[in-house]
C-alpha cells in the first residue's frame with residue numbers, strides 16, 4: 089500500500105481480515121464480510137496466509153489455506169494465475185545456478201488456479217483414517233479458458249508456449265494435451281509444444297532461458313513456480329496475479345506474492361518485500377490497465393537494487409543489508425521523487 093500511494097495515483101483502500109487473523113478474530117478464516125468486500129472491489133491485494141499455529145485446526149476446512157485462500161480463488165473465479173519469473177539485471181549473480189546465457193530467466197508460468205486436485209471431490213479419509221482420497225478432475229472448458237489466456241500473454245511476449253502435463257500417466261493430462269493441441273491449431277501464430285512435468289522440472293534448471301510461457305495445471309504450476317523463483321535468486325522476488333474473466337473491458341484480479349507467510353523469519357524484518365511490491369505492479373497492469381504505472385514500480389525496484397540495497401535472502405558481499413521496511417521505504421521514496 090505504501091508503494092501504491094507513492095505512485096501518486098489515487099486509490100481507495102479498504103482492509104479486511106483473512107486466514108489466521110480472521111480465524112482468531114471470529115472463528116472463520118474467510119468471513120462473509122471479507123468475501124463481500126472483495127466482490128465489491130476492483131482488485132484485491134492479499135497478504136500470505138497460513139502458519140504452524142493453524143496447521144492442526146479441525147476440521148481442515150477451517151484452516152487458512154483450504155478454508156480461505158482456495159475458496160477466495162474459486163468464489164472470485166480467479167482461474168488464471170500469472171506468475172512471471174525474470175532475472176533482474178542487478179541480481180544476475182543472485183541465482184544459485186552458474187550464470188551463463190542459458191540460465192537467465194524471463195518466463196511466465198500460467199497456472200490453472202480453480203480446478204484439478206486442489207478442488208475436486210471426493211477428498212476424504214476412509215477406513216478409520218487409514219486410507220486418504222484426493223480427486224483430480226478437469227473439464228474441457230477449464231483447459232480452454234486458461235489456454236486462451238496463455239495465448240493472449242504469449243502474444244505480448246515471444247509467442248512460445250510449453251504446455252506441461254503428465255499425459256504419460258494421468259487421464260486429466262491426456263484431456264489437457266488434447267485440448268491444448270486443438271487450440272494450438274487454431275492459434276498458428278503461437279508456437280506450442282508439450283513437455284512432461286518431470287522433464288520440465290529438470291529443464292528449468294538445465295536451461296531456463298528456453299521457456300517463454302509455461303501453461304500448466306494447478307498443482308504442477310504451484311511447484312514449478314517456486315522452482316522458477318529460485319532461478320531469479322529468491323522466492324521473495326516473485327509476484328503473482330490471479331485473474332478472472334474480462335468484463336466490460338475490466339479484469340478483476342487478486343494480487344499476492346508467490347511465497348507464503350515465511351514463518352521461519354516472520355516478524356524479524358528479514359522478509360523481502362519485493363514479491364509483494366511487484367504484485368502491485370501486476371495489479372496496475374492487469375486490473376487498472378496502467379502499464380506505465382506498473383513499469384514505474386518495476387523500475388523503482390530495480391533502482392533500489394542498483395543502489396546496492398539487499399534484504400538477507402539476496403545479500404551479496406559489498407552490498408548494503410537492509411530490513412523489509414527499509415527496502416519498501418527506498419522503493420517508495422524512489423517513486424515519490426521520480427513523480428516530482
Ligand SMILES: NC(=O)c1ccc[n+]([C@@H]2O[C@H](COP(=O)([O-])OP(=O)(O)OC[C@H]3O[C@@H](n4cnc5c(N)ncnc54)[C@H](O)[C@@H]3O)[C@@H](O)[C@H]2O)c1
Nearest residue numbers: 136137138139323324347348349350351352353359360401
Ligand atoms: N499465498 C499464500 O498465502 C501462501 C503461499 C505459500 C505458502 N503459504 C503458507 O505459508 C506457510 C509457510 O509455508 P512454507 O514455509 O512452505 O513456504 P513459504 O513460501 O512461506 O517459505 C518458504 C521459504 O522461503 C522463504 N521466504 C518466503 N518468502 C520470503 C520472502 N519474502 N523473503 C525472504 N524469504 C522468504 C521462507 O523464509 C522459507 O524459508 C504455510 O502455512 C503455507 O500454507 C501461503
Ligand SMILES: CC(C)[C@H](C(=O)O)[C@@H](O)C(=O)O
Nearest residue numbers: 138153154157158310346348
Ligand atoms: C498456500 C497454498 C494453498 C498455495 C497453493 O498451493 O496454491 C500456495 O502454495 C501458492 O502457491 O499460492
Ligand SMILES: [Mg+2]
Nearest residue numbers: 310311314346
Ligand atoms: Mg505455492
